[in-house]
Amino acid sequence: MLAEKLPQQEFEFPYQKNSQELLEALGKKFPVLKDMKFSLAVDKQLVQENIRLKGNEEIALLPPFSGG
């Protein structure tokens, strides 16, 4: 659902120093994200608070889960 709205499934994104700035930068680059519900995972861990980034993390935008 998210992947369907973005030009690529996987891509490199310019360095942002924390997760809040990353979300803002992603929102600027892909305005479609503003209307979508998703959570952020950094290196396969869900991120709730603002965390510092090093620049080589694996970032994932996860829509609401619907397994089972």
Added chain:
Amino acid sequence: MIRKPKNIFVEGPITSDRIATAIQNHSTKTTIGAHSIFLGQIRADEKEGSVVKAIEYTAYEDMALEKAFEIREAIFEKYPLTCMHIYHSLGRVHVGEISLFVFTSSKHRKVAIAACEELVERLKKELPVWGKELLGSEEATWKENT
């Protein structure tokens, strides 16, 4: 010993054969007095004037396996279980077929049942897995757990 995440994913539906074999495999574990089994089946929901024919599952597999492992360890910590097994489908599963199989075994029924229920709830809430509902009209809609 460092325990590594076990694969929980199965391509396509979970067959009754797989379920029967899982039960059979426990007949030698004679401290077990109770199994609790949860089976999730694909329901023919009505959506947007059409009917669900199948669900196509995808996952963020690496994260899902790490998460399943973490949940598994927490449930083992909390309940005196003998065994715990989790199977989740990926790819297409049709209406009436099984997409989730959770299996807990213990000495006594109350523990097995409580652990099974908690495990299912946590898996549905915490695993990065997505089901796309495929409708009769060739259209599709993304489902969301409540």
